[in-house]
Amino acid sequence: MANRSTYHHGDLRRSVLKAAVEVITQQGPDALSLRDLARRAGVSHAAPAHHFGDRAGLLTALAVEGHQLLATSLGEAAGLREMGMRYVRFAADHPAHFQVMFRPDLIRPDDPEFTLAQALTAERLRKGVASLPQPDTADARLTGIAAWSLAHGFATLLLSGSLSDPIGAQDAVDYFGHVADQTFRT
Amino acid sequence: MANRSTYHHGDLRRSVLKAAVEVITQQGPDALSLRDLARRAGVSHAAPAHHFGDRAGLLTALAVEGHQLLATSLGEAAGLREMGMRYVRFAADHPAHFQVMFRPDLIRPDDPEFTLAQALTAERLRKGVASLPQPDTADARLTGIAAWSLAHGFATLLLSGSLSDPIGAQDAVDYFGHVADQTFRT
DNA sequence: CGGCAAATCTAGTCATTGACAAGTTGCACA
DNA sequence: TGTGCAACTTGTCAATGACTAGATTTGCCG
Numbered sequence: 001m002a003n004r005s006t007y008h009h010g011d012l013r014r015s016v017l018k019a020a021v022e023v024i025t026q027q028g029p030d031a032l033s034l035r036d037l038a039r040r041a042g043v044s045h046a047a048p049a050h051h052f053g054d055r056a057g058l059l060t061a062l063a064v065e066g067h068q069l070l071a072t073s074l075g076e077a078a079g080l081r082e083m084g085m086r087y088v089r090f091a092a093d094h095p096a097h098f099q100v101m102f103r104p105d106l107i108r109p110d111d112p113e114f115t116l117a118q119a120l121t122a123e124r125l126r127k128g129v130a131s132l133p134q135p136d137t138a139d140a141r142l143t144g145i146a147a148w149s150l151a152h153g154f155a156t157l158l159l160s161g162s163l164s165d166p167i168g169a170q171d172a173v174d175y176f177g178h179v180a181d182q183t184f185r186t
Numbered sequence: 187m188a189n190r191s192t193y194h195h196g197d198l199r200r201s202v203l204k205a206a207v208e209v210i211t212q213q214g215p216d217a218l219s220l221r222d223l224a225r226r227a228g229v230s231h232a233a234p235a236h237h238f239g240d241r242a243g244l245l246t247a248l249a250v251e252g253h254q255l256l257a258t259s260l261g262e263a264a265g266l267r268e269m270g271m272r273y274v275r276f277a278a279d280h281p282a283h284f285q286v287m288f289r290p291d292l293i294r295p296d297d298p299e300f301t302l303a304q305a306l307t308a309e310r311l312r313k314g315v316a317s318l319p320q321p322d323t324a325d326a327r328l329t330g331i332a333a334w335s336l337a338h339g340f341a342t343l344l345l346s347g348s349l350s351d352p353i354g355a356q357d358a359v360d361y362f363g364h365v366a367d368q369t370f371r372t
Numbered sequence: 373c374g375g376c377a378a379a380t381c382t383a384g385t386c387a388t389t390g391a392c393a394a395g396t397t398g399c400a401c402a
Numbered sequence: 403t404g405t406g407c408a409a410c411t412t413g414t415c416a417a418t419g420a421c422t423a424g425a426t427t428t429g430c431c432g
Contacts, residue, residue, distance in 0.1 A: 008398070008409060028291025030216055035389060044411045046392085051409090054391070102346040105214025109347075138368055145340070145349065145361075146369045150332065153339025160288040161295075163331065175331075182324060183332045183369060192427090195381080221418060230382045232421085237380090240420070 013051045015041045020062060024096035029059065029106055059100050060107040060114055066097030067117035074124040081180055083128040084151040088176045091155035092169035098159065102152075150183060151176070199237045201227045206248060210282035215245065215292055245286050246293040246300055252283030253303035260310035267366055269314040270337040274362045277341035278355035284345065288338075336369060337362070 009015065019040040023032050034055055035045045052058035070090045077083035091098040100106060107114065129144040154176050157163050166172035195201065205226040209218050220241055221231045238244035256276045263269035277284040286292060293300065315330040340362050343349050352358035 006398090012409080028289070030292060033389065034391095043409095045389090046412080047410055049391075102342070102348065103214070104347055106216060139364075141351075142365050142368045146336065146365045149339035149343060149365065150336050150369075151339065152343055153335035153337065153341075154331070155339075156288070156342050157335060157338055161290055162288065165327075178325075179328050179332045179335065182328045183336075198380080219418065220420095231418090232383080233381055235420075 009041065009043055009047070012041060012043060012047060016048050016051065016058070017062060017065065020058060021094075021096040024062075024099065029096075029099060029103065032059075034058065056106065056108050059103075060111050062097055063101045063107050064111075064113045064117045066094060066101045067114070067121045069094060069097065070101075071117065071120040071124050074121065074128065077128060080128045080132045080147060081177070081184075083125070084147060084180050085173050085177050087151040088155050088158070089169065089173045091159060092172050095159050098155065147184075150180065154179065195227065195229055195233070198227060198229060198233060202234050202237065202244070203248060203251070206244060207280075207282040210248075210285065215282075215285060215289065218245075220244065242292065242294050245289075246297050248283055249287045249293050250297075250299045250303045252280060252287045253300070253307045255280060255283065256287075257303065257306040257310050260307065260314065263314065266314045266318045266333060267363070267370075269311070270333060270366050271359050271363050273337040274341050274344070275355065275359045277345060278358050281345050284341065333370075336366065340365065 016037050019037045020032060023036065032055070034048050037058075038045045038048050041047070048058065052061055070087070073086045073090055074083055077086050101118075109115075125148060126144065129140060129147060132143065134140060134143060154163075158166065158172050163172070166175045202223050205223045206218060209222070218241070220234050223244075224231045224234050227233070234244065238247055256273070259272045259276055260269055263272050287304075295301075311334060312330065315326060315333060318329065320326060320329060340349075344352065344358050349358070352361045
């Protein structure tokens with residue numbers, strides 16, 4: 001990681017973010033310690049603060065990165081069903097990012113970069129709902145909330161260990177596909 | 187709260203739990219400090235530890251209480267639709283409990299009291315799904331996951347502030363009723 | 373009524389952490 | 403070359419969780 005021979009780390013920002021993902025994935029956001037991350041990167045205890053300001057700043061950066069990754073993936077979806085599966089896949093593949101993205105108490109929700117990245121994800125979700133041919137009786141707004149709730153709830157329950165059945169990440173995504181099919185069967 | 191004239195608090199356990207709910211509701215679980223709760227109750231900084239052991243013990247007690255409250259409410263539901271609405275109502279009325287119940291990294295998931303209370307909630311949910319008349323083509327297990335995901339996702343998004351529309355708690359519950367109606371329309 | 377054991381709470385301590393301030397190093401660019 | 407700025411270090415302080423030992427109170431049993 002850290003090159004001891006050089007004063008400068010090289011890419012401390014990325015190194016710290018990577019370590020943060022590992023810690024959060026294994027032990028949750030509360031176990032995150034800036035000093036621990038500094039130790040893992042081989043730098044002094046105050047070095048991370050230079051890049052992120054404080055703890056909330058670091059977590060905000062993670063949340064921004066998460067929204068960018070998610071929005072990119074959602075943008076490649078062919079329809080709403082695939083979009084839902086991509087949503088679940090993202091949560092399974094990037095649990096640390098996902099957890100932080102929806103925890104306004106941990107981050108700075110008003111951060112410009114964050115609100116922008118968040119809006120990007122929302123825009124993609126909206127497009128996905130719009131792509132669905134709907135009967136006249138249905139309210140598109142309700143449909144959007146329903147689809148989002150279904151995917152988000154499944155992802156959240158999966159990460160919290162509440163769903164005992166699916167074992168691997170791919171299993172979970174496939175399983176969600178079945179759930180979505182049965183729920184939104186035409 | 188604390189009666190200064192007496193050495194014993196009277197009901198410190200409940201007093202601390204109540205204060206914990208206030209703090210978590212306003213600032214999230216991470217802002218919770220045992221010493222702060224002790225100050226609020228007017229006792230010494232180590233007094234709460236006697237009742238809960240440590241931080242995880244306190245949060246586990248909250249999670250247990252939450253599952254008991256939720257299971258009781260779900261038990262009074264007439265059908266699956268009302269059960270979903272009660273699920274959302276619980277999250278809106280008891281956000282602190284709800285947040286902690288699904289955060290295994292914050293509590294002791296193996297605690298006997300917790301697993302028992304958790305199982306009670308699961309049992310109620312199972313009964314709710316079973317009460318639903320289903321077509322032969324449907325898989326009851328998938329239906330259960332779908333219903334739970336929908337309600338849980340809606341509740342989670344609501345608490346994270348991601349749903350901009352519903353203002354009050356009652357609004358949110360009503361709104362979810364519409365979402366559920368449209369999703370599970372027969 | 374008396375005393376004893378357990379439950380409840382206090383007081384003190386230690387390692388860890390987040391945040392801040394001030395100083396040091398080294399790279400880029402004029 | 404040398405100067406300005408970004409990256410990093412060192413030092414410090416208050417707050418916290420966890421632990422230990424001790425004080426006070428309650429309740430119980432004879």
